[in-house]
Amino acid sequence: MKNILKIILCVLVCYVTIGLGWITKDVIIHENVKDGIAVLGYHGVVSDKEKKENYASNPYFMSVSQFEKQMKYLAEDNYQCLSMKEVENYYHGKKEISKKAVCLTFDDGYKNFNTVIKPIIKKYKLQATNFVIGYKTKTNNPLYLQKEDLKNDQYVEYYSHSYNMHHIGHLPYKKKIETMKIDEIKKDFEKNKGLVSTDYFAFPYGVSCQNAQDYLKSSSVKLAFSYNQNRHMTRHDKQYLLPRYLMFSNMPFFLFKWWVE
């Protein structure tokens, strides 16, 4: 019996040590890579009532009060909020940015980008990009932006999150893009023609692969975004694998402040 207790204790100590090691590593990386731009990757924003009633267990849908608190902070603390073109210019050394620079991105093309998010972006004079799933804009699904909803203006712009690459296969659970040949990836990009610009691209699930990288190098895509919780995007990052922070609804406000600062 005593031996079993010793083993359990040993395992617990190992877990805690490894866990603390991971956290420390993340903190060190994050503190060392704070030059550049905090590119934030959101999904949807809904009313507080809807969050409570329909999206309580969905971390990718934030309540409007939580989202507005974050935007208000960026505006009142004089953050520089960059458009995709400005991020591209910064990347190529054509634009200098302030020490407090952010870029706001939203994945999947939810309708609430236009109805809930855009009014807040406008109110605080910020800018935001939505990465839209091409085929969803032709489905008449009321949850998703439709083709006629995608109108760029001084506050919002719409770019590509693939035409239809949002699938996870069977075991070993590869993402669709990881199973595609270069030619298939090219065809998916071409299907967005006339729907949404592919000048800027966000990988579905933030996952890339060698074929996608090879295709992008031969394409007219200017920047492509992935996810990485540890750091800002800098000029030293790969052009087609730029890091973004994945934003989630149960994140405490101090974490938001720490990421953007």
Ligand SMILES: [Zn+2]
């Ligand atoms: Zn997505």
